[in-house]
Amino acid sequence: MLIVFTGNGKGKTTAALGCAMRALGQGKRVLMIQFIKGDWESGENKFVKHFMLHASCFRIIPAGKGFVNPIRNNISNGVKISGDKIRFSVHKKAAEKALRLAKKEIKSKKWDLIILDEINVAINLKLIKADEVLKILKYAPKNIDIILTGRNAAEKFIKYADLVTEMREIKHPFQKGQMAKKGIEF
């Protein structure tokens, strides 16, 4: 089963984590590969460390290099326009490595649920290609569930998916200039 959580509102990665919790409760094994998040520890990473370290059924792998700054990297709407090739290439290599890891883990049959977190963002930023991801999804064993998160999911993912929810922002504290809140946003 392929699930896509997309849209501009809060709740995409969060819902994937909720699915993880449910799946774990049902005795399943869950892997999350974070395509954007790097070493910086957010709530979910700390959760695994504090509560699930001795349970081999849940792993989160931060495989990104942190938030890609479109201005610093001269990327506009996901299109790299000029300069600063080093930093962009670092992000690109990390995303490509994450995708190879995803392919390996999907094939391994070690997991019942695999979350490819913010993979849509990595595609929008042209770090990896939607077609490469789709090929991996099409060859995935039928009995594993895969969740893709991130805004602006590729149309071909939506077509191929079994379940798609758009998280639509109705209201967000960011609109009023408030910062992300610990334990809610990260």
Added chain:
Amino acid sequence: MLIVFTGNGKGKTTAALGCAMRALGQGKRVLMIQFIKGDWESGENKFVKHFMLHASCFRIIPAGKGFVNPIRNNISNGVKISGDKIRFSVHKKAAEKALRLAKKEIKSKKWDLIILDEINVAINLKLIKADEVLKILKYAPKNIDIILTGRNAAEKFIKYADLVTEMREIKHPFQKGQMAKKGIEF
């Protein structure tokens, strides 16, 4: 901070559970009161039982009486039209009790995050009143976060909330007549 996850798509309770995971990772204490779910154990309940039983920082209380069947209870669009008073009143009493519990727990300051799961559904079914809930929310200590879930959130909740996401169904296996999947839907 008041958060509302509403809409007709999958991901509302699920996102609330993801918030719970993040909050727990950040050392916070989390309570979920389920307004509709009863004794029947879903993934999240089993998760607490298997992984968090000795951690007092996470509790899920199933305070409902199971899914309210609008046909069996002669409820149409949340309006009870006739007959079968017993069963409706059982649901109503359970929801009212859940709301009293919510009020007590919010006041207790024992929790950093309180999730009132499917409370919007309980309101739509006329089991409890939105105004009663709003009064409790307005008197809640400022430092606790509260999440309301369920479709068709009351407009007054949306107005009062800090963060609102509408989970919009783009595609769902139910549309093709498939059943809810264990570890994903429950």
